[in-house]
Amino acid sequence: MSEQNVMTDVNHVQHMFLHVESSDMECVINIAGHPYRLRELIFMMVENGCRVKKTSADAFNTFLFDKETVEVHDFLTSIIKAKFVG
Numbered sequence: 001m002s003e004q005n006v007m008t009d010v011n012h013v014q015h016m017f018l019h020v021e022s023s024d025m026e027c028v029i030n031i032a033g034h035p036y037r038l039r040e041l042i043f044m045m046v047e048n049g050c051r052v053k054k055t056s057a058d059a060f061n062t063f064l065f066d067k068e069t070v071e072v073h074d075f076l077t078s079i080i081k082a083k084f085v086g
Contacts, residue, residue: 014038019055020045028055028063029082 015032031038045052065083 010034017055017057017060018042019053019059021051022049025084027065027082027084028060030057030060 012034013032014035015030016038018029018031020027020029031041033041042052060083063083063085065085
């Protein structure tokens with residue numbers, strides 16, 4: 001499917017893992033949603049001073065963290081699952 005078709009398909013879901021760092025936290029998130037919504041989410045994180053890089057499922061599963069895993073389900077971004085480190 002071409003990128004243009006993917007972006008216009010309102011039912012298309014993209015899935016990715018991101019490693020996110022800011023001055024006071026570090027996390028790996030597992031997100032899924034429409035590509036436009038994911039781009040918007042990443043842009044908001046960068047605008048708020050976070051460093052964001054794409055990572056893998058292995059990095060998510062082996063990420064050492066000392067707080068609970070957080071799950072957020074909202075209408076536009078189907079699933080966000082984050083593992084935080086102090």
